[in-house]
Structure formats: structure tokens, C-alpha cells
Amino acid sequence: MSRTGITELEIMLAVARRGTFKGAASELEMSPSAVTNAVAALEKRLGVRLFNRTTRSVALTDAGRRFTQKIAPALEMIRSASEEVSSEPNDPAGILRLNVPPESCSLWYESVLIPFLQRYPRIRVDICSQRERVDIVAEGFDAGIRLAEDIPADMIAVKLTPDLRMIVVAAPDYLDRVQAPIEPEQLSEHATLCMRMSDGSLYRWELTDQQQSYKLQGEPRFAASDLASIHKAAVAGLGIACLSEQHIAADVQEGRLVRLLPDWHVNLGALCLYYPGHRLVPPALNALTAFVRNLR
Structure with missing residues (x-):
């Protein structure tokens, strides 16, 4: 989706992902003040505080957490639909947001990620390294990478490694x-x-x-x-x-x-790419899963 079409809801989710207004501003290519103002306007319109703020970090309130869980899937469908319209079957485009454990990167960067990005120049990848397991849907990620035994049963998993x-x-x-x-x-x-x-x-x-x-x-x-x-x-x-x-x-x-x-x-066990099977799969993720399967 074009950055000129970013809504307050998308900004709010970016702040939730990054944990800071500055981090969200960097991701969205906006000024920190614009991000702060957008969140404040959304909170005023909703009549509820979505984030607890300190001088060092920003954390979701209980109301903010419930709100993100409701809006994240809907906004993801909108983003995926926009990317699908702008993509060509043999030249997919869009941003792919992945949640991965930090120690895993050396196991699949060179064999999977780098050749994948070389193959599809219009796809961008945004990786968040976290040891803790998170709800990838609620946190706004397209997919995650974890050991097979750590993947929820309702997810689709594709093996990345032996x-x-x-x-x-x-x-x-x-x-x-x-x-x-x-x-x-x-x-x-x-x-x-x-x-x-x-x-x-x-x-x-x-x-x-x-x-x-x-x-x-x-x-x-x-x-x-x-x-x-x-x-x-x-x-x-x-x-x-x-x-x-x-x-x-x-x-x-x-x-x-x-x-x-x-x-x-x-x-x-194996390291796997996983994603929810109950929603529209964006073109960039479709391309990645097909690429991984073809490497076998």
C-alpha cells in the first residue's frame, strides 16, 4: 500500500510493533512528531488511551492490546489485497514482515533469504528478531520462523532447514x-x-x-x-x-x-516458516513459500 494512504490505524500498529514512536516513524518513513500526533488523534477520537508512554518506551494498554487484535487482521487483508492488485504473477511486489528468533538467522539467510531477494527485486523484507514467541497475526507480521515444535497447531508450516x-x-x-x-x-x-x-x-x-x-x-x-x-x-x-x-x-x-x-x-527438529492459513496470503509470502519448497 502506498505510504500516502497510511491511516492512523496502520500507524498505531507500527508503534505497537516497534515499541517506540521513533521506530515506527523510521519504518513508515514519517517524522516522529507526525506519528505521535496521529496516535494522539486516534486516542482522542476513540476516547481511550492505547499506549502507556515513558521516556524510553511505549507499551500497549489492555485496551490497546484488544484493539490491535481486532484491527490487525482486517488491515492485513486490505494491505494484501492492494499488493495483489499491484503485483504481476511472475513479478510479485510488496513488503514481507517476518518475526524470527535472533540465533536462527545464519541458518537461512544465505541459503534462502538472499537468493530470494535477488530473484524478486520488487519484494522488500522487514525482519523483527525476537526470542519470545508472539502472536504473529496480532503483532502485524506476515509470517514467523520457529522450530517446528514451537509453532501453533493452526498455522501452516514450511520447512526451511533439515x-x-x-x-x-x-x-x-x-x-x-x-x-x-x-x-x-x-x-x-x-x-x-x-x-x-x-x-x-x-x-x-x-x-x-x-x-x-x-x-x-x-x-x-x-x-x-x-x-x-x-x-x-x-x-x-x-x-x-x-x-x-x-x-x-x-x-x-x-x-x-x-x-x-x-x-x-x-x-x-527443523526450522520452519509459518503463517496463518485462514486469511488471504499476500503475493510476497506466496512467492517465498514457493521459493522455499522449490529449494528441496
Whole structure:
């Protein structure tokens, strides 16, 4: 849809997505003051506050959350219809808004996203990286990318990657100081490096050798909410980590990390593109799903 046709409702949804007036203004190519004024005018017309404002952020009120859940699907249908009219079957156009977990990007950018954008120059992609799962319809996204087991049952899912797994590794420097574990139960005797989940809990590795399973016990030496920090700590020799096999392939190949317990790993399943099947699918998303299926 042309930016000259942007309504107050579309502006309101952009603020909800970005969490700031400045972020919404950047997305919509408007001035922050114009975005602020549009939201204020909408609130005045509705007679209700849609956002709680602080000096640093903007958050939906309960009324604002209910309002976005109602209007987002309708506005998405309008946008999709507009894009469909302006698109040609072999040259689709439009913007594709995706919600993805930040650590997943390296697994599909080069193999899927870049060649897709090269193939369809009139399609634009806007990615929001969030570890937390969100309602992609209510939040105004066309599609999301998650592990298959995390996708709601009422969504259509298209596999982006083969099944993924995590493996147990440590740096040679750490292994020079300790005796490497030969059974999963021995991990509790070691310094471990663990992921802190978005709800504050620790992710305790659920290892399997296809016949048995083991869940990590004890407290880690180091915990972080981002995998990059755990990766760096592992390479620095601070302890044993359980990391995505694809992410650390080069480290293992070049000797910066050594795989431990080679018969054991964590099954993650496939990374999938998913979207609701009960609404009009915009041309850009149709093109992406067809592109992914043709890569198989």
C-alpha cells in the first residue's frame, strides 16, 4: 500500500510493533512528531488511551492490546489485497514482515533469504528478531520462523532447514585442565555454560543417544540469555557448552572446540516458516513459500 494512504490505524500498529514512536516513524518513513500526533488523534477520537508512554518506551494498554487484535487482521487483508492488485504473477511486489528468533538467522539467510531477494527485486523484507514467541497475526507480521515444535497447531508450516541438533563441546584449553566426561552423568562435575531463557529459567540440556536420555543437573558456572556469549565463553575455555552443531561447525573443524560425548546430542527438529492459513496470503509470502519448497 502506498505510504500516502497510511491511516492512523496502520500507524498505531507500527508503534505497537516497534515499541517506540521513533521506530515506527523510521519504518513508515514519517517524522516522529507526525506519528505521535496521529496516535494522539486516534486516542482522542476513540476516547481511550492505547499506549502507556515513558521516556524510553511505549507499551500497549489492555485496551490497546484488544484493539490491535481486532484491527490487525482486517488491515492485513486490505494491505494484501492492494499488493495483489499491484503485483504481476511472475513479478510479485510488496513488503514481507517476518518475526524470527535472533540465533536462527545464519541458518537461512544465505541459503534462502538472499537468493530470494535477488530473484524478486520488487519484494522488500522487514525482519523483527525476537526470542519470545508472539502472536504473529496480532503483532502485524506476515509470517514467523520457529522450530517446528514451537509453532501453533493452526498455522501452516514450511520447512526451511533439515533437522537441527545441539552438541556438547569444550575448548582444548579447558580439557587440558580436567578429565573429559565420558558419560552424561559426569557433566555435573564440570563447569557448564548454559542458556538463560526469556522467562528467567535455565535451559538444562536434554541429551539423547536415541536409546536413553539425560537432563543436565547442577548449577552452571556461567549463564547468559544470548548464545553468542556462551559461544565466546566456551572458546575461551571457561567450561563445557551445548551449542548448535551448524553454528560451531567451523570451530570444531579448526580445533577451537572439541566435541564431547559424541553419541549424545539435543534434538531440535527443523526450522520452519509459518503463517496463518485462514486469511488471504499476500503475493510476497506466496512467492517465498514457493521459493522455499522449490529449494528441496
